[in-house]
Structure formats: C-alpha cells, structure tokens
Amino acid sequence: MRIAQRFTAFCFTAALGLLPVISLGGVGEGQELYEAYCVVCHGGLGEGQTMGKPLTDSMANRLSDEGLIGVITNGRSGTGMASWGGTFKEQEILDIASYVRMLQGKPGLSLAEDNAAGNANDPAVLAGKSLFEGVAGCVTCHSYKDQGGAVGPALDGIGSRLSDAALQEALLNPSASIASGYAAKEVEQQDGTVIRGRFRNDSALAIQLQSEDGKRWVTYFKDRVKAVRDTDESLMPDVFATLSAAQQQQLMAFLKSL
Ligand code: HEC
Ligand code: HEC
Numbered sequence: 001m002r003i004a005q006r007f008t009a010f011c012f013t014a015a016l017g018l019l020p021v022i023s024l025g026g027v028g029e030g031q032e033l034y035e036a037y038c039v040v041c042h043g044g045l046g047e048g049q050t051m052g053k054p055l056t057d058s059m060a061n062r063l064s065d066e067g068l069i070g071v072i073t074n075g076r077s078g079t080g081m082a083s084w085g086g087t088f089k090e091q092e093i094l095d096i097a098s099y100v101r102m103l104q105g106k107p108g109l110s111l112a113e114d115n116a117a118g119n120a121n122d123p124a125v126l127a128g129k130s131l132f133e134g135v136a137g138c139v140t141c142h143s144y145k146d147q148g149g150a151v152g153p154a155l156d157g158i159g160s161r162l163s164d165a166a167l168q169e170a171l172l173n174p175s176a177s178i179a180s181g182y183a184a185k186e187v188e189q190q191d192g193t194v195i196r197g198r199f200r201n202d203s204a205l206a207i208q209l210q211s212e213d214g215k216r217w218v219t220y221f222k223d224r225v226k227a228v229r230d231t232d233e234s235l236m237p238d239v240f241a242t243l244s245a246a247q248q249q250q251l252m253a254f255l256k257s258l
Pocket of ligand 1: 034037038039040041042051052053054055059060061063068071072076079080081082084096097100
C-alpha cells in the first residue's frame, strides 16, 4: 500500500501525467541508455572509470532509491556528475536507476520508504527501534547514524542495501552469509579458553582479534597460544529467531527505515 502511494506521489510530481505505464520490476531501456551515456565514467559493470566512480561500492549501495533517482536527475554540483533530468524522461530515469540497482546485484527499484519520507512516527518503526536499542541488544554490536557498537557492520541504509529476503536471511541465519570483512577466527589459549572475534593482520607471527566490545584489537602471538582456527560461524548471535513474529516485523520495519 505504502509503496503504491509513494509511487503515485512520485509520478504525480513528475511530468504532467505523460508517463507511460510503469513497470517497477523491469529495466526497460535502462541498460541501453546506461551503456550509451554512463559507461564512459562509471564502467560497463558499474566498476568505475577515471572520470566517474564505482556505482557498486558501499557509498552507492547506500543511496536510497529516491537518492539514486535524485542524483541521476539533478547531478552533483561541483563534480563531473551532470544533471540528466533535462535529457531523459521520468520513465527513462527510472529505467536507468533500476539498471544501476541490477548492477549492484539487487532486484531493481523498490521505491522503499526512507527517512526523508517521514516514517519516523510509524508505530512499528518506533517499536522496532526500542527493540533494537533494548531487549534485542542489536545496538551493542551495530551502529546507525554513528551511534552504537562496532562489532558488526553499521546498518545505515541497510534497507536499500539488502533486499527484504536477504535482510531476513541475515537476521534468521547469520552464518549463512557473512558480511565481507566480518569473518571471524578463533584463538585457543594455553589454558583451553577459546576467544572468537573479527580478525586482522593474521601473519605467521601473530593475529589480532577485535575485543568483545568492539573497541580494541588484541594481539595474540602464535607461539604463545595453542591454536588459531578459521570459523564459518557468524559473530552475530541468533537473537532474531527468538523474538515473536510481531517483534520480528517491528524490527524489520525499523531496519528498513534506516
Ligand atoms: C562525465 C562523467 C560522468 C558521466 C557521463 C556520468 N557520471 Fe555519474 N558521476 C560522475 C562523478 C564524477 C560522480 C561522483 C560525484 C561525487 O563526487 O559525489 C558521479 C556520481 C554518480 C552517482 C552517485 C554515486 C554515489 O556513490 O553517491 C550515481 C548514482 C551516478 N553518478 C549515476 C550516473 C548515471 C546513471 C549516469 C548516466 C546517465 C552517469 N552517472 C553519468 C561522473 C559521471
Ligand atoms: C554480538 C554482536 C552482534 C549482535 C548482538 C547482533 N549482531 Fe548483527 N551482525 C554482527 C556481525 C559480526 C555481523 C557480520 C557478520 C555476518 O554477516 O553475519 C552482523 C551482521 C548483521 C546484518 C547483516 C549486515 C550486512 O551488511 O550484510 C544485519 C542486518 C544485522 N547483523 C542485524 C542485527 C540485528 C537486527 C540485531 C539484533 C537483533 C543484531 N544484528 C545483533 C554482530 C552482531
């Protein structure tokens, strides 16, 4: 419902009702237009060229659908990114934006709500926020808007970075796919205690594990510990699965508002 409403509002502010029938899922002429106008600076796969930047990096992935459409329409003043609003029709911009989403490995545009849409007062979002910061304990490991822990990735823009299905999978089954840069290793100490954590600087001599509160990197010298092992298990506990269905929905609503 809400998506449909937003979408209508978007069309309404667009070119005077001259829009053809819009298909949200498809990319229409998006690929052709992208290849004709954008490749020179952004590369055929969105990998970036000298005059542009990658469209598949985390910065570009974080753009909300509306942000993405906004950059293409209005450009970024003071940079090489010109405004294309005068060159293309609304539908063409939507098609190009959908194609950019596909280059990012996403299903296309969803025109999902974002903060700018003012859903901060949605009761489900508010309830989800208090779970996130309260009993569900997410904030001890995750930040948004620079507030919170640093054991897991910052969750700003997570709703546009992951599809609903991928988001649900990340929550229900954290070990199924580990966010890149967040793999863990285990150090078994001489007394048998095992410490797990995100790691860096793994060398023949030593390895550093992130402390449990995410604030420090602790060095373990390999000749002084029993073993250092890889682990396929996520550092993220299966908290989400223990919540009620209603709580899960609230938490999802909150995450999608980020
Ligand atoms: C002449 C080179 C050039 C062309 C052509 C160009 N861009 Fe860009 N684009 C840039 C540059 C440079 C930036 C980075 C602007 C900045 O510093 O924020 C950018 C930024 C962007 C961003 C924002 C990325 C982010 O991470 O915030 C998007 C999206 C984008 N371009 C899409 C497109 C699309 C779609 C087209 C084709 C219609 C296009 N660009 C054509 C140079 C170009
Ligand atoms: C003990 C720390 C910890 C807690 C508590 C925790 N997480 Fe995580 N989370 C992680 C780590 C580490 C990762 C990255 C590894 C992975 O992908 O499984 C992660 C990954 C994620 C991802 C995927 C991020 C991406 O960029 O792909 C989401 C979404 C997420 N957590 C949400 C939550 C929510 C919601 C809660 C509360 C119910 C929560 N986490 C609780 C540590 C934690």
